[in-house]
Amino acid sequence: MNNNPKQQPNSTFIPIKHLETIKVFEKKSDCDIWNAFNKGDEMAFNYLYRTYVQDLYKFGSQYSSDLSLVKDSIQNLFIYLRKKRGTLSEVTNIKGYLFRSIQREIIKNIKANASLELFEENFLESHFQIEVSPEVSFIKKESDVQRKIQLQRGLNQLTTKQRKAILLFYEEELSYKEIAEIMNFSEVKTARKLIYRALAGLKEFIKPTSY
Amino acid sequence: MSKYRDHKKYEDYEFEDFLSDEFFVQWVKSPDENNSHFWEKWLTSNPKKRDLVSEAASFVRSIHYKENFEFSDEDYIDVFENILKAEVGIDSCNSIKPNEMKWYSIFSIRGVAASLLVLFCLWAQYEAFNFKTDPEPIPEIVLVKRSNPAGQKSIINLPDGSTIHLNANSEIEFPREFSNDIRLVSLTGEAFFEIEKENRPFIVQSGETKIQVLGTSFNVKKMGNESLYVALITGKVSVDTQDGSQMTLEPNEMLVIEEGGRFQKTGFDPKEVIGWKDNYLVFKTSSLPEIRLKLEQWYGVKIELKGDFDEKWTYSGIYKDEMLENVLRGICMTSGMNYKINKKQITLTNPK
Numbered sequence: 001m002n003n004n005p006k007q008q009p010n011s012t013f014i015p016i017k018h019l020e021t022i023k024v025f026e027k028k029s030d031c032d033i034w035n036a037f038n039k040g041d042e043m044a045f046n047y048l049y050r051t052y053v054q055d056l057y058k059f060g061s062q063y064s065s066d067l068s069l070v071k072d073s074i075q076n077l078f079i080y081l082r083k084k085r086g087t088l089s090e091v092t093n094i095k096g097y098l099f100r101s102i103q104r105e106i107i108k109n110i111k112a113n114a115s116l117e118l119f120e121e122n123f124l125e126s127h128f129q130i131e132v133s134p135e136v137s138f139i140k141k142e143s144d145v146q147r148k149i150q151l152q153r154g155l156n157q158l159t160t161k162q163r164k165a166i167l168l169f170y171e172e173e174l175s176y177k178e179i180a181e182i183m184n185f186s187e188v189k190t191a192r193k194l195i196y197r198a199l200a201g202l203k204e205f206i207k208p209t210s211y
Numbered sequence: 212m213s214k215y216r217d218h219k220k221y222e223d224y225e226f227e228d229f230l231s232d233e234f235f236v237q238w239v240k241s242p243d244e245n246n247s248h249f250w251e252k253w254l255t256s257n258p259k260k261r262d263l264v265s266e267a268a269s270f271v272r273s274i275h276y277k278e279n280f281e282f283s284d285e286d287y288i289d290v291f292e293n294i295l296k297a298e299v300g301i302d303s304c305n306s307i308k309p310n311e312m313k314w315y316s317i318f319s320i321r322g323v324a325a326s327l328l329v330l331f332c333l334w335a336q337y338e339a340f341n342f343k344t345d346p347e348p349i350p351e352i353v354l355v356k357r358s359n360p361a362g363q364k365s366i367i368n369l370p371d372g373s374t375i376h377l378n379a380n381s382e383i384e385f386p387r388e389f390s391n392d393i394r395l396v397s398l399t400g401e402a403f404f405e406i407e408k409e410n411r412p413f414i415v416q417s418g419e420t421k422i423q424v425l426g427t428s429f430n431v432k433k434m435g436n437e438s439l440y441v442a443l444i445t446g447k448v449s450v451d452t453q454d455g456s457q458m459t460l461e462p463n464e465m466l467v468i469e470e471g472g473r474f475q476k477t478g479f480d481p482k483e484v485i486g487w488k489d490n491y492l493v494f495k496t497s498s499l500p501e502i503r504l505k506l507e508q509w510y511g512v513k514i515e516l517k518g519d520f521d522e523k524w525t526y527s528g529i530y531k532d533e534m535l536e537n538v539l540r541g542i543c544m545t546s547g548m549n550y551k552i553n554k555k556q557i558t559l560t561n562p563k
Binding site for chain 1: 280
């Protein structure tokens with residue numbers, strides 16, 4: 001949905017070279033950036049790393065509280081991608097592609113690690129928890145505080161699948177198409193239905209009181 | 212396509228229709244020229260939907276991961292280096308397998324060229340990283356503390372250009388340099404804030420309560436164990452209370468949080484609440500204990516009360532840049548009390 005790099009709070013710590021990289025690539029399409037990376041352009045790799053590593057970490061840590069596993073998975077993914085440069089197929093949405101890849105890598109690593117809890121195809125309850133953050137204009141009156149609590153309660157009742165789709169849609173700004181791919185749905189409309197039904201379930205909590 | 216969306220026009224949209232619309236979410240989360248142009252135009256021609264749209268937008272923005280881990284600077288550099296090292300087969304730590312490259316394969320021309328290129332990139336990276344990997348002391352946060360005794364007020368300019376009027380009997384603490392992502396000050400007593408608008412939120416910590424703003428002017432007061440008063444003049448502030456709930460204030464609203472956590476919103480008289488910063492001493496149906504406290508704080512004196520006082524008696528009056536004696540004269544004229552000044556010691560007596 002958007003190809004803009006996320007602003008990173010630690011931007012001042014990033015070497016200047018990276019900032020220049022951002023300038024070169026931020027106006028380019030995902031396709032062009034991916035092609036440049038595939039051809040061995042180091043700047044393109046810098047850009048990918050800089051732009052997506054934080055998102056991958058956040059997304060990945062939804063699967064496991066073992067943060068070093070998430071970190072290693074990200075490392076392995078990039079090593080793999082660099083190794084395969086020249087042979088990678090075309091990618092039109094980098095974020096969606098990287099999310100699918102990191103998801104596979106993390107699940108593989110969790111399964112390989114026998115000391116960890118058995119990972120089921122159905123997610124654990126604890127995965128992809130949502131928090132209703134204090135959105136300033138959302139809470140105007142004291143009754144709104146109550147409503148926020150209600151909404152949080154409603155969100156907690158959703159299934160892990162629904163929560164995941166909602167987070168990918170709103171927090172990660174991914175399109176239905178990308179969500180369907182990440183969640184292994186063969187049809188895009190399955191993702192749309194999943195979110196629409198989750199919203200319908202939340203209707204009571206989120207419908208504006210004044211409306 | 213889907214029956215849920217595509218047959219509906221935007222003007223017939225309900226709450227959940229907006230919320231499941233990709234184009235709408237895109238506008239809320241990443242507004243750009245194209246989507247803003249459309250939605251702003253649309254809102255102008257559908258003014259009735261404005262509230263609905265803003266509620267839907269609020270919902271979209273309020274959804275976040277609960278477990279929200281930040282990739283630290285150390286991890287960022289660590290992983291980056293490991294990725295590059297794995298490439299050239301330098302012995303790497305942890306679980307990374309070096310490229311399975313046989314030593315003799317290096318002797319092909321392409322191999323040599325590739326290795327040189329990779330080494331060059333590595334070198335370039337190290338150059339670029341140099342000023343981070345050098346042992347760089349964690350910037351020490353130097354805190355600045357300013358306090359006023361009773362009878363003294365001051366104006367403090369912050370490094371970000373904001374101004375604080377610090378009242379008497381009050382103390383404020385802030386870092387000499389604000390960090391990159393937050394402007395945090397802690398206050399004991401009373402201060403009026405005029406905050407420069409910028410991206411870093413400005414947070415006032417008063418007791419257990421945090422008051423957060425972007426750019427605005429407001430007054431915060433918490434004397435000892437009394438209630439906390441937050442009064443907003445311009446802009447918008449939000450207040451996180453001890454119990455985790457959050458309140459926002461509109462201009463001319465005041466939030467009062469009692470010690471026990473109970474809170475209420477009221478209006479307020481600006482002169483009464485923030486007049487102090489312009490040297491207005493304001494009494495508005497003030498009781499004798501209130502007057503006593505205010506005078507002690509304002510003039511830095513001690514007041515002793517002698518005799519019986521009518522608890523229902525109140526006093527109203529405004530003084531600007533006035534000497535203590537004139538204020539006492541004004542109060543005593545309407546109340547029939549007498550006053551005596553002995554340096555910093557005042558005695559109020561009720562002859563009745």
